[in-house]
Amino acid sequence: MDSTPALLAPYKMASFSLSHRIVLAPMSRLRSYNFVAQPQAILYYSQRTTPGGFLIGEASGISPTAHGYPNTPGIWTKEQVEAWKPIVDAAHKKGGVFFCQLWHAGRASDNCFQPDGRPPISCTDKPIRAKTHIDGVTEASFPAPLRLTTHEVKQVINDFRKAARNAMEAGFDGVEIHGANGYLIDQFLKDQVNDRTDEYGGNLENRCRFALQVVEAVADEIGADRVGIRLSPFADYNDCSDSNPEALGLYMARSLNKYGILYCHVIEPRMITQFDSRKTEDSLLPMRKAFKGTFIVAGGYNRKNGNEVVASGGADLVAFGRLFLGNPDLPRRFELDAVLNEYDRSTFYTHDPVVGYTDYPFLETNN
Numbered sequence: 001m002d003s004t005p006a007l008l009a010p011y012k013m014a015s016f017s018l019s020h021r022i023v024l025a026p027m028s029r030l031r032s033y034n035f036v037a038q039p040q041a042i043l044y045y046s047q048r049t050t051p052g053g054f055l056i057g058e059a060s061g062i063s064p065t066a067h068g069y070p071n072t073p074g075i076w077t078k079e080q081v082e083a084w085k086p087i088v089d090a091a092h093k094k095g096g097v098f099f100c101q102l103w104h105a106g107r108a109s110d111n112c113f114q115p116d117g118r119p120p121i122s123c124t125d126k127p128i129r130a131k132t133h134i135d136g137v138t139e140a141s142f143p144a145p146l147r148l149t150t151h152e153v154k155q156v157i158n159d160f161r162k163a164a165r166n167a168m169e170a171g172f173d174g175v176e177i178h179g180a181n182g183y184l185i186d187q188f189l190k191d192q193v194n195d196r197t198d199e200y201g202g203n204l205e206n207r208c209r210f211a212l213q214v215v216e217a218v219a220d221e222i223g224a225d226r227v228g229i230r231l232s233p234f235a236d237y238n239d240c241s242d243s244n245p246e247a248l249g250l251y252m253a254r255s256l257n258k259y260g261i262l263y264c265h266v267i268e269p270r271m272i273t274q275f276d277s278r279k280t281e282d283s284l285l286p287m288r289k290a291f292k293g294t295f296i297v298a299g300g301y302n303r304k305n306g307n308e309v310v311a312s313g314g315a316d317l318v319a320f321g322r323l324f325l326g327n328p329d330l331p332r333r334f335e336l337d338a339v340l341n342e343y344d345r346s347t348f349y350t351h352d353p354v355v356g357y358t359d360y361p362f363l364e365t366n367n
């Protein structure tokens, strides 16, 4: 039996005193009807809350053009902010630290999710060529996006800023800027997508400008110690890849230090999509060493390799997606080295308020 559950050691993340290192990864569950978080999320998140546990909420749209899937929550209207309040409140009552993930899908969207049926927006006018949908199974074709003008890029930065303010108004402890998985920020970052000729395209510095200006705007608005960012330089999800992911990741990690943000949350190079992994020699260690704040890793972690990455200094915290989805009491199960529930992929993205959402069993209390 291993006596060093590194994942269960407390951790001080600036002003947040975490009682363990097991983070709830952000996961869209498509149960927020009409882009408004619903009461069933109170139970879902509070089931996954522990005293001093860190939760990152599902991707939440920052503006009317931000959504790419049905029934994802937003954080740009008063109604949406009000709807989040009891959910955040319930997590706080159980002692959790809860961040809101701020999301813009960019071209990974469809006219049907856009105001007046317009095309989605992006840094480019090239559509996504890949046909795989969010669930990794359904075939979907994406429309050609509208290329943002330089002026419009600045408006989107302001939308992130306003959404961060709204998240604080809803009671969240901070925000995670979604810069991963082929959505808008990642579209700007990656050289296989970004074909701009203005200050937001071309060389590495220009491609990272949008992400860093979003970070700066959000940090100015709510304080850098309440801001994290999620990145996936190595992934090719949503047809969004880069010819030199090491250089991209390292440049971002170094540049983020300028803003003194709370954390950098990075998806492991082994994850090519949200679900599929491969063998690779690539590593997040250079980014880990370069970034001065809290470093969170995600992607294909379990109890064993999660303990190892923390114990070896590869990360401060580990975010768990599918295992936490299927095991609301994951920290307890890791503590006891208990057997885990199997997650059911067929209900990840269905819209039922209970099935596959809040009906995963807890360990019996006498365990």
Ligand SMILES: Cc1cc2nc3c(=O)[nH]c(=O)nc-3n(C[C@H](O)[C@H](O)[C@H](O)COP(=O)(O)O)c2cc1C
Pocket (backbone or CB within 6 Å): 025, 026, 027, 028, 029, 058, 059, 101, 178, 180, 181, 230, 267, 271, 274, 275, 298, 299, 300, 301, 319, 320, 321, 322, 323, 348, 349
């Ligand atoms: C159902 C589901 C929804 C997801 N939604 C999001 C999301 O909203 N934002 C995000 O950054 N990642 C999202 N992801 C990716 C996860 O945060 C995580 O990176 C991924 O599941 C790999 O980690 P795992 O191997 O621990 O599951 C989602 C994953 C799943 C399974």
